[in-house]
């Protein structure tokens with residue numbers, strides 16, 4: 220007897236429908252699975268056999284062949300277990316008549332089996348649910364802990380199940396499972412990110428961060444220890460524009476595939492803030508592993524990637540960062556094929572001006588040698604620095620500013636209003652523009668040379684100012700374009716159609732490293 224049920228797999232951040240066929244024929248008792256990598260087959264066989272016996276289904280003493288199609292897409296992981304067991308039950312004599320109550324061709328089964336027959340959560344359920352719906356499936360069976368995530372999709376009945384027995388009993392009709400519906404509560408909708416109201420003083424740094432957020436510019440914060448660099452960086456997601464539903468889905472997919480989506484979260488609504496340690500390896504930054512998982516650059520997609528103590532990261536890591544910064548997507552090549560993950564993020568870096576941290580400090584003496592200071596700074600120079608539009612000093616805070624307990628600092632929501640307004644202006648400006656490789660442009664930082672020529676036109680007063688800066692600061696052509704991009708953002712924040720000298724002057728101030736060191 221031949222049976223056919225459906226499951227779903229993951230390729231990159233998208234799901235694909237998997238057909239699980241099972242054939243039970245008379246003959247020497249055996250159990251074969253085709254369509255999975257060797258090691259995965261061995262493990263799946265053990266789990267399915269044991270789960271079947273421990274759920275009280277027995278195990279047919281026949282020749283069993285299971286086929287997972289399509290064969291040409293690499294299938295990884297353990298999410299097919301439940302579908303394999305259901306196809307086996309349907310194909311074996313014991314259940315085939317009982318399952319008639321429900322049309323299995325409408326159903327999609329996802330979940331890993333434990334040896335006891337309980338269901339364990341799997342990675343990537345959101346992408347699978349989207350695919351099941353697209354393929355016209357009406358019912359989706361998922362492990363209990365994955366149900367919230369699956370329910371985001373809508374228009375497909377989600378059944379949150381705890382064991383294979385529960386699923387079989389439901390299909391036979393001796394047990395009912397309530398459809399899982401979920402409406403996110405207020406708590407989940409609330410943006411969980413610290414607020415800029417906590418940061419005393421540092422007006423210059425805050426202004427720089429606001430400009431960075433408004434234009435999508437990458438930013439480097441330089442300053443002595445304890446001046447609030449990390450504090451400021453952590454608060455950047457709170458002033459970035461709210462995520463659109465599509466962005467939320469994309470971000471949630473990546474986190475789900477990485478297996479780090481908490482089971483009580485259905486959809487990520489706060490822009491991610493990722494802060495990997497400087498001892499991280501290049502693969503954990505860009506993604507990789509036997510089953511290639513998204514790296515930090517992809518987990519930061521639509522949010523912020525914060526590299527604290529920037530010069531401490533190894534060369535291989537900072538090198539690996541270049542391509543994702545450039546393209547907004549990352550392709551991981553494995554023997555098993557190529558996988559693409561999104562990685563469009565705002566890069567925020569922080570560092571001390573020297574190893575001891577106090578170079579240029581007004582009161583604290585720097586104990587570093589002049590040559591060591593140069594060496595320390597040179598670790599961050601080069602092509603990566605070229606992609607960081609804003610470099611700003613975060614000086615130590617005068618006590619008078621820190622102690623102004625009563626004086627209220629501006630809250631993130633106020634700053635965010637201005638950022639969102641500036642972003643809207645940019646979106647409108649670029650609605651018919653494309654980058655050289657065909658991507659849409661959504662913020663000023665993504666402008667290429669020809670867009671700069673069109674949208675950052677300088678009047679005579681601005682030209683004179685630029686000329687002076689160019690000669691006095693020894694700017695490069697690239698630095699020149701960066702300043703124009705920044706000036707465009709500053710003009711947008713001011714609601715000004717044209718770049719004015721004051722906008723340009725402020726932009727020049729945001730390029731600390733062009734001037735010193």
Ligand SMILES: Nc1ncnc2c1ncn2[C@@H]1O[C@H](COP(=O)(O)OP(=O)(O)OP(=O)(O)O)[C@@H](O)[C@H]1O
Nearest residue numbers: 417418419420421443444445446447448449450616
């Ligand atoms: N501007 C500020 N307003 C309020 N508190 C501050 C400010 N700056 C620093 N602090 C306090 O000092 C602590 C350390 O700040 P933070 O970790 O941001 O410093 P940092 O600049 O990142 O230092 P390091 O270079 O050592 O990493 C904060 O947790 C906060 O309590």
Ligand SMILES: [Mg+2]
Nearest residue numbers: 448449527569
């Ligand atoms: Mg810090």
Ligand SMILES: [Zn+2]
Nearest residue numbers: 573575585587
């Ligand atoms: Zn020093």
